[in-house]
Amino acid sequence: MKKDGHIHTPYCPHGTEDSFHLYIEKAIQSGFDTITFTEHAPLPLGFIDPTPDKDSGMSMTHLESYITKLQKLKKEYKKDIVISTGLEVDFISGFEQNITSFLNTYGKYLDDSILSVHFLKFENDYTCIDFSKSTFTEFVERLGSPMAVYKLYYKTLIDSITSNLGDYKPRRIGHITLVHKFQHTLTEVVQDHEDIVNILKEIKHQQLELDVNTAGLAKPYCLEVYPPLPYIKLAKELEIPLVFGSDAHQAKDLHQFYNNISNLL
Numbered sequence: 037m038k039k040d041g042h043i044h045t046p047y048c049p050h051g052t053e054d055s056f057h058l059y060i061e062k063a064i065q066s067g068f069d070t071i072t073f074t075e076h077a078p079l080p081l082g083f084i085d086p087t088p089d090k091d092s093g094m095s096m097t098h099l100e101s102y103i104t105k106l107q108k109l110k111k112e113y114k115k116d117i118v119i120s121t122g123l124e125v126d127f128i129s130g131f132e133q134n135i136t137s138f139l140n141t142y143g144k145y146l147d148d149s150i151l152s153v154h155f156l157k158f159e160n161d162y163t164c165i166d167f168s169k170s171t172f173t174e175f176v177e178r179l180g181s182p183m184a185v186y187k188l189y190y191k192t193l194i195d196s197i198t199s200n201l202g203d204y205k206p207r208r209i210g211h212i213t214l215v216h217k218f219q220h221t222l223t224e225v226v227q228d229h230e231d232i233v234n235i236l237k238e239i240k241h242q243q244l245e246l247d248v249n250t251a252g253l254a255k256p257y258c259l260e261v262y263p264p265l266p267y268i269k270l271a272k273e274l275e276i277p278l279v280f281g282s283d284a285h286q287a288k289d290l291h292q293f294y295n296n297i298s299n300l301l
Contacts (some may be wrong), residue, residue: 038069044124045102047075059287062287071117083162084162132199136201140202154214211283219257232267236270246279247281248261261296
């Protein structure tokens with residue numbers, strides 16, 4: 037089965053207006069059997085988005101329209117491709133109860149979702165670590181070292197994997213090395229092998245899936261898959277279910293670099 041399980045949509049406030057049809061038609065032409073639209077879920081009630089435009093997640097007012105639109109598209113394309121309704125849900129330390137409440141309300145409408153970490157909590161405020169090079173660099177300076185940022189990221193990721201978010205907790209963990217996005221801006225190589233191995237072991241223990249996310253290959257300061265190839269191989273050895281995700285925010289990026297990793301899936 038050829039699947040792309042991490043795709044964004046015109047409902048993404050920091051994406052493009054490319055239509056669902058553009059994504060779907062390209063997926064069909066590219067020979068994919070199934071795709072999951074995983075728009076950024078509305079951020080939990082009470083959380084203040086630290087990004088300048090406060091556009092990290094879709095508006096709650098658009099959520100029902102998003103779900104309804106996908107229900108219609110499933111029927112429209114049912115003879116050509118399997119379309120799954122999903123969300124990319126942010127795990128945010130301190131907001132577990134609100135996230136659970138959200139999932140308890142909307143989880144029944146979702147087929148296949150992703151749990152990701154973008155925001156790190158430090159001294160009672162939050163930073164979006166993948167927002168920009170300058171934001172990442174400032175956060176490194178604030179914590180004192182790249183290693184400190186990496187350690188906080190992986191700790192938060194472990195918390196997301198082990199968290200009890202109810203019956204509708206997403207089954208797939210997103211881009212587990214997103215903290216590598218700006219790695220080539222650093223003056224040192226952070227030794228995080230043990231952290232990544234521990235993440236994979238916990239994903240296995242919790243019987244979750246791994247988002248094999250190729251978006252990092254397109255990022256000039258990253259230039260690798262999330263996670264890097266040796267860890268995809270390790271995940272396969274651990275018999276963790278692997279799901280390719282292009283993390284496309286525009287139709288032209290759909291299935292980007294699939295051929296780079298397809299033999300590992």
